[in-house]
Amino acid sequence: MVDGEIVALDANGRPSFEAIQQRFTLSKPTQKALQQFPVTFIAFDLLWLDGESLLDRPLEERRALLEKNFVPGAHVQISPQIPEKGTAFFKVAADRGLEGIVAKKARSLYKPGQRTKDWIKIKATKTQDCVVVGWAPGQGARAELGSLLVGVYRDGKLTYAGHVGTGFTQQTLRLLKERLEPLETETPPIPSPPKDEVDTRAVHWVRPELVVDVEYLEFTSQGRMRAASFKGLRDDKSPEECVLES
DSSP states (O other), rough: EEEEEEEEBBBTSSSSSHHHHHHHHHHHOOOHHHHHHOOOEEEEEEEEEEEEOTTSSSSHHHHHHHHOOOOOOOEEEEEEOOOOOOOHHHHHHHTTTTTTEEETTOOOOOOOTTTTTTEEEEOOOEEEEEEEEEEEOOSSGGGOOOEEEEEEEEEEEEEEEEEEESSOOOHHHHHHHHGGGGGOOSSSSSSSSSSSSGGGGGEEEEEEOOOEEEESSETTTTTTTEEEEEEOOTTTOOOOGGBBBO
């Protein structure tokens, strides 16, 4: 039994969350569609071999057996190992626009369904100053403010950059609501309000005056931030300074 992950690689060989979503949402996959969104299985661990469990073997032994017995092909690969050079490897991953790396202790055991400090995800997140263009209600304790709709300036025009629904405390939610209510307007400040991410009928649009710091993983091909998280208000920044960062 092999442990791994199915990914869709972009033209530069990087895993694309957007592409894998498009592949998995195909209702009637055709050969053309499968060629447009090909997937690859990346193996990173071996759990059973010849009827014997390897769960009580250290990672370095399991990896040696994986590399000995697993045959890579056009759509199956083995994830690379970079021992003792984690800092340099992380920098390369971040420079190439990858989400990050997973650091594992060489002697760690495989513990199904458990989170341990022997395996650590280190994300190469990015930050972007954004202009708040609206907010949408949520549910429960977040009923009044569930997420922020934000934008950035591209070629001098304010464009939609996604919605931010995590990273808030109750205190920041109250503060944001207080700051946003006086800015409310009936006219959306962006040319094309997004209809596929939020119910625009429930959105409270605001004048683009409030700037927030947002952490995210990547921009999609539609120009939207993925896995965006609120980091704080930026009263030291003007809305015009929120240009798309490289």
